[in-house]
Amino acid sequence: MANVCDICAKGETSGFNVSHSHLKTKRTWKPNIQRVKAMVKGEVKKVNVCTRCLRSGKVQRAI
Numbered sequence: 001m002a003n004v005c006d007i008c009a010k011g012e013t014s015g016f017n018v019s020h021s022h023l024k025t026k027r028t029w030k031p032n033i034q035r036v037k038a039m040v041k042g043e044v045k046k047v048n049v050c051t052r053c054l055r056s057g058k059v060q061r062a063i
Helices: 049-055
Strands: 013-018 022-028 033-040 044-052
Touching: 022 049, 033 049
Parallel strands: none
Antiparallel strands: 013 022, 033 044
């Protein structure tokens, strides 16, 4: 599954784990992407949506 939201384009970000001794190792943060049925331009489609968009009501879920 793609790690990008179809609504807000939120995707994977990268950064560092920083230890107590300040050693840095690369790591990634992935958004919580859900595959849901939603109304898109009047028809039902399956879209990848982050939970922030689902919770805020940016997506109208189809039944």
